[in-house]
Amino acid sequence: MKKKNQSIRGMHDFLPKDTIYLQIIEKKIIKILKSHTYKEIRTPILEDTEIFKKSIGGNTDVMSKEMYSFYDRNEKNISLRPEGTVGCIRACIQHHIFKKSLFQKLWYYGPMFRYERPQKGRFRQFYQLGIEVFGFSDPIIDFDLILLTIKIWNKLGILKDLILEINSIGSINNRKNYENDLRIFCEKKIDKFNLDNFRNVILNNPIRLLDSKNINIILMMKNAPKLINYLDLSSQLRFQKLCNYLDQKQVNYIINHKLVRGLDYYNDTVFEWKSKNLGAQDTICAGGRYDQLIKNLGGPKNSAMGCAIGIDRLFLLKELFKKKIIKNNYFIDIQIIFSNPEFYRFVLDISDQLHTIWPKLKIDTNITKISVSNQIKHAIQNHTKFLLILDSYLLSSNKIIIKNISLRTQKKEFFYRIFQSPCIFI
Template identity: 45%
Template sequence: MKIIKSIKGMKDILPKKSFIWQYIENKIKIILYKYSYLEIRTPIIEKTKLFNISLGKTTDLINKEMYTFKDKKNNSLTLRPENTTSIIRCILENNIFFKNKKQKFWYFGPMFRYENTQNGRYRQFYQFGVETFNMSGPDIDSEIILITNRIFNILGIKKYITLEINTLGNKKSRIIYANILFKYLKKYKNYLNKNIFYKLYKNPLRLLDNKKNNIKYIFNNTPKIISCIDIDSIKHFEYLKNILNFTNINYKINTNLVRGLDYYSRTVFEWTTIFLGSQNTICAGGRYDYLIKYLIGKNIPAIGFAIGIERIILLLEKIKKLPINIKFKINILFIIISNEKYLKINSIKIAEKIRNELPNLILKINFCNKSLKKQLSEANNKGIYIILIYGINEQKKNKITIKYLYKRKKQNLLKLKNLIKELKLIFYHESNYFNYW
């Protein structure tokens, strides 16, 4: 029978790799909570209309990359290609804005885009993201950049990535610049392919991040957006740069750094690396003060970012800093050395009582499938500290054997009540031996 394989661009995360994912996820979550950001979760499926309104019908994301389908009632639904729009829908639907109250959220989960798959680009990919609302100053812009800086520092990749920043000004600034850019690029229309030419007429700003080597020279000499920026946005950007300078955040200004979507304004930024080829963006963020107006007709200041987890892992692999020694740590191994039915039932009952009394410990039961000698040898190799043994002899005496593998101490035969006291003493007080408490 032919094995059914996973869908192209959607990868399994096997147990050994999932430890690395959990390690990275937990590091990021701790930082976000320390900055007082709260988690928000949204469905992975939304009404297609939501993305059509927010992302615009002229983008590649809408035209080519969304997973869209009809349900049994002929409603058009879409697997979320990004999560900012879903979060805005969520806070509007649940009335979370609370009369202009400041809001700070984080999220983690899969996104879906029908893209050409390559290393670092998948059709199901995972993002950690932050979204903030009702804060318009450069101070919050700097905070989310500082958060990303701290995340990358904790993960050990800070010196392998570069922060690039730019300002897009207000809506009027973008319109003025788009017209200037259009006139400049139109002169080179004979050098542009059909797809690029299409973008030129729909949204010329989206061409600035073009990576095709044969026409890079055209875009390297484009007029710069800074000449079109309004005074208030210039002041906003200067204030942001001052904060970054005073907090020792290194950055470079990339005047070609833009967002193709019309709702972006003022601050935009990316963390990039030279180690991942064309998929060089690890994190992207920016201010989107005009997005919510598309949905409710009211301007609400907002800024956020998204980090690609697969690219973080690829970078860690590339620079040989992937935490491959992370292992599933078993504190107690419970060995049952008899196949007798009631002995097994009783041993499971004992194990559950121990788990109830010591809920933070990981206790694994080995049902009688190997010799005791072999199981003890494996326990030593896996760094297990305590072994409990339960067999016919223990059942008759209504006791459990405890064997110490972390120090020279004779094994003992204890009643369950005394055993639990002994385990609490070991795992809660002998900190010299156990550094994970």
């Protein structure tokens, strides 16, 4: 049996019916970012593997198991980017952006790659929209970034379906001290809780045990050291300050002391927005502070805060705002319907004239040899506003049929302005 050509496992296609929603989601988010003076930066999907080793951490799952790394023809080790922050900072350092100003507000959007086990909401090629703020260490920026995400969810109409979880993981030194004690504790419990399969995680990256779903790990961690007890005074005060800001603004949130990030460069504030409608992979936005990363990558000492929105997972929530999108964003403004092939040139002339007056109109000429009934069916499927019907008999009298098939009513003067000839409205 001949093998079918299919996409690579964990990498999926977005069909035209899907990209309609994606474009609307992207447009709404980008509009908010621009209104808050964030500037776009675009970086390559390929980076030197070494830059990820310096930043992500060699003991993380991302670095040890999930990277798409390979040698190019010059025997240089390069990787498909697993996330966007590192490439963004590398570009800022390389092009001396921080020399102009330590304070920068940037965003980017594109595909990321991780070799994970594919499931709903988890793909090997996935799309993230990242938001980064450089130059401010005060938790007011953490608060401001969370407020920005709230504005995005409000714009998409999904805020009521999301839950905000926050935590402080302290400074990098706090975390190292905690990991050492946690490792010692867990090593004594491996046999008791039958966790030999997790020995490597316990030895190399024990903090990842905090958010594990494994029942034996959950039981073991009940009596394990608590990260909150290892925070120094500075980290405690800044986290309390953030909570006060959120309380004053009446933002609903949950403090989740088990919330950590899977990358080594984070410190202090971490947060996630989760949905109850996505199952196990329920995080649609995650971020936190990473004040040492820029310096570690060869740049100046500069604080930083950022987050990434998982567009794939946001797309899975489309049913929450699908009706609203269809109602307020028709796919086609005008479809020109005709039966006589002699009208081909005339149809293109009409379309060109319409676009000259209103460049943003979405017009479907559908110049194919299909029946009028199928043309109308196509128009209905694409949520068309108006049919512009060319009838041979009426055209001989210099008349055009205009049919409103949308839910909206439109002024007839709209078409009188386009066509300086009689129109029949039906």
